């Protein structure tokens with residue numbers, strides 16, 4: 556796992572967007588896995604800027620989001636479909652019919668999980684999966700105790716997630732208690748994963764995910780088994796890492812990161 560530390564959240568965001576743009580430029584018919592949450596808003600703003608400046612083209616890109624709340628329709632302001640349309644899809648030259656999220660209104664939940672897996676496979680698999688991390692270590696909505704080989708399906712959210720994400724709902728208690736999510740196995744099947752972690756509030760969970768034992772209690776730790784995973788952190792999120800000095804050496808000395816040096 557390549558762990559890259561940048562000074563500020565802005566620099567971490569900029570590097571994340573640059574990696575995505577570079578990957579799309581190398582393979583224009585690209586299948587991109589997307590994430591939601593506050594952290595990603597800046598990444599999408601940056602990608603929209605790059606698109607506007609003609610530095611990345613989304614016209615042949617297909618996207619698959621990690622997750623969607625069960626019971627929320629696309630037009631609901633709290634749905635991840637609404638979030639994606641607002642923060643990214645309406646701001647870049649993507650063909651909306653190539654944008655995919657699980658259907659939060661699907662009646663048959665098992666069939667919806669299978670449909671999503673098939674759609675990912677039909678698109679040739681995910682080339683790069685963008686990831687954030689929840690304060691409880693979740694990737695997508697793979698809460699603690701999730702199987703580390705799971706595929707897309709419905710998940711019950713933890714009290715911690717209900718508390719953290721509940722602030723976006725009015726009242727917070729109206730937040731759905733369940734969501735569809737790609738499984739950890741789905742995420743692990745992506746050819747490449749890029750995780751972005753910023754802010755002091757994530758320092759403890761970042762340490763557990765990156766340096767702790769691989770455990771279903773912190774599903775992000777499964778990425779330690781991924782062959783092409785990078786985690787990008789700002790100094791605040793990296794503050795508790797034991798391997799900080801080595802991470803800095805890696806950024807300075809691994810030739811593959813040279814082209815991203817500014």
Ligand code: GLP
Pocket residue numbers: 590591592593594595621622686687688689690693694695696720
């Ligand atoms: C939600 C999403 C996750 C995301 C997390 C972090 O729970 N399901 O995919 O990683 O939010 O969000 P934030 O960036 O707001 O901390």
